[in-house]
Amino acid sequence: MSAAENVYPITELSPAELGGIFKGLGEPDYRLEQVRRWLYGRAAGSFDEMTDVPAGVRDYLAAAYYIPRPxxxxxxxxxxxxxxxxxxxxxxxxxxxxxxxxxxxxxxxxxxxxxxxxxxxxxxxxxxxxxxxxxxxxxxxxxxxxxxxxxxxxxxxxxxxxxxxxxxxxxxxxxxxxxxxxxxxx
Ligand code: SF4
Missing domain, CATH: 3.20.20.70 (Aldolase class I)
Incomplete structure (x- = not known):
């Protein structure tokens, strides 16, 4: 996904900020580590690749953030x-x-x-x-x-x-x- 003006690089969120988003969505605590592992462990290029993350969460993230993968x-x-x-x-x-x-x-x-x-x-x-x-x-x-x-x-x-x-x-x-x-x- 390109760096459109109305979205923000998700990797610039602190763990507390990202965790707060998942808490607000009613997601379990482990969701934070799950997404961070996709970002930092597997260098995922899109939210669609995060296949063990619910589709609704992936859609929410994709609407507001992008992954600035080199x-x-x-x-x-x-x-x-x-x-x-x-x-x-x-x-x-x-x-x-x-x-x-x-x-x-x-x-x-x-x-x-x-x-x-x-x-x-x-x-x-x-x-x-x-x-x-x-x-x-x-x-x-x-x-x-x-x-x-x-x-x-x-x-x-x-x-x-x-x-x-x-x-x-x-x-x-x-x-x-x-x-x-x-x-x-x-
Ligand atoms: S060796 Fe090159 S990269 Fe390293 S400090 Fe000097 S100019 Fe910078």
Whole structure:
């Protein structure tokens, strides 16, 4: 679903706010975790995918919110070892990169924390982009969730914040994203 002006990204609601919506709808307490697992664990792209959530709840959410899931614009796969570079388009049209790194025992995903970067390290290509904006916690965690979700047969369990941007310059979202990864990608 596109980011229409009259809808709001559901991932910007706090757990308390989202839980309050379900309480107002008379839904059981477990509905909050159920929907959060779809968002952060499975990187669902639409409310229709939440098949264990009642249709009436899904319709209610879809009328008021959208899911700002990053879209995969391009992938480049290394023939040597399967390392895969991803270009994600964000809901506002900006783009960031992430990299899937296969290993022997487990795989790693290198994710971005910002679009561009305000620090001008001379050796770094991102520096030439300048700073565009911070990623949200959801946008940081979703890069991992999407890449992991494409490989259910692999042991993808390591995330490193070494993509675009300086994660400590986007501290709050980075910490929240790490917690989301621990809670829903563990
Ligand atoms: S992304 Fe990292 S290495 Fe690149 S300019 Fe920013 S702080 Fe420096």
């Amino acid at each position: 879209e995969v614009l391009e992938t480049v796969v290394s023939a040597a070892d399967g390392t895969t570079k991803y270009l994600f388009q964000l809901a506002d049209g900006l783009a960031v990169e992430a990299v899937y790194l296969p290993g022997e025992d487990h795989d790693t995903v290198c994710i971005s924390a910002q679009v561009g970067c305000r620090f001008g390290c001379r050796f770094c290509a991102t520096a030439s982009l300048g700073f565009r904006r911070n990623l949200t916690a959801y946008e940081i965690a979703a890069q991992f969730a999407i890449i992991r979700g494409e490989r259910p047969e692999r042991n993808v369990r390591n995330a490193v914040l070494m993509g675009q941007g300086e994660p400590l310059d986007n501290y709050d979202a980075t910490v929240t994203a790490v917690r989301l990864l621990q809670d829903y990608q563990g």
